[in-house]
Amino acid sequence: MNIGILGLGLIGGSLGYDLRSQGHHLLGVSRRESTCQTAVALGSVDEASVEMNLLAAADVIFICTPIALIVPQVEQLIAHLSPATIITDVGSVKAPIVEAISPLWERFVGGHPMAGTADSGIEAAQKNLFVDRPYVLTPDANTPQDAIAILEEIVRSLGAKIYHCQPAQHDRAVSWISHLPVMVSAALITACMGETDPAVLQLAQNLASSGFRDTSRVGGGNPELGVMMAKYNRQALLSSLQQYRQNINEVINLIEQEDWKTLEAKLQSTQQARPFFTE
Structure with a gap:
């Protein structure tokens, strides 16, 4: 599977390590070229770019930017995507994100991995960060079941514990x-x-x-x-x-x-x- 990561920091980089080790092809996008180069050199992603169109080939995309950038980045990203693409995020707040993105993209599933460290940046990324950690999914009534199922399979492969709840x-x-x-x-x-x-x-x-x-x-x-x-x-x-x-x-x-x-x-x-x- 082609998996995209928008935002190559602690969470994005750690997702890249674990998913790439399972044989997925990882596509990363960051605002800084230096971060892209580091992510490839460290083995977190296979390809990286500052251009969003790299993610056009992705089947599933994780939005791993700071909370304030999630919605604006998705608004820019969707112009490059096939309607079949699944989008999810890792933001620690869910209601405003789900309310904003769900009308824009049918195959969006809100998410929040309860994992992290006090450090930030691609250099702080680590393998097995999500093992035995809670991972919350917040689909709404209109979220396609197959999109939820695919994302659940990916989350389970990280070793995380899945929880479902309403965004609020x-x-x-x-x-x-x-x-x-x-x-x-x-x-x-x-x-x-x-x-x-x-x-x-x-x-x-x-x-x-x-x-x-x-x-x-x-x-x-x-x-x-x-x-x-x-x-x-x-x-x-x-x-x-x-x-x-x-x-x-x-x-x-x-x-x-x-x-x-x-x-x-x-x-x-x-x-x-x-x-x-x-x-």
Whole structure:
């Protein structure tokens, strides 16, 4: 199968590695010629170009650009394609993307692989990035079943776990477990950097270990991606942030009141709940 990738960064490059290793012919398009050359040299794609018409031969195309570029790039791309071509994306927000693209292209299937690292760019791409990771598909009622089936087969070949849901459901869910943590983690780092005593700040940085690394990791990721999450999933993220703020205020009140019994009960509850999000 000829598979196209528009956007040769971490996700696009990683898709290229895995799909090419299975015998598919990979066609890559990037805004930069240097990225195209690197992707071919690294073995992520067979051919690469800055021109979209390279993807005219693709049977399935993954749109792996930043969220803000997905719809504009698809609008340009479809002029080069056969009506049989399947288009999917990897954006972390689904409702606005599906609403915009579905009327333009019948064989579009919204997608979101829940995988990645704090690094970006084609050099950050890695093999087996999607193994045992969730991969969400958000087809609508009009999406052709054969297009869904073909994409499901490709996703399974990556070793990912497929989930189906409505675009709006996806956006509410990821606001809790992906977008909210980015903002909370960023706020944690900002708060720590607000320490006014340079000696104490330096000591805190020296003492920071696995606990701080775990809770601050996503706050130290790609700033552009964080802004796009907030911009395109604004309402769901605001709702999550407001509920998070209520919980923070509750913890502050318990500590101010020295209500250790209630605080312990709250921490016992979170201890019991965490495995439902990590197993």
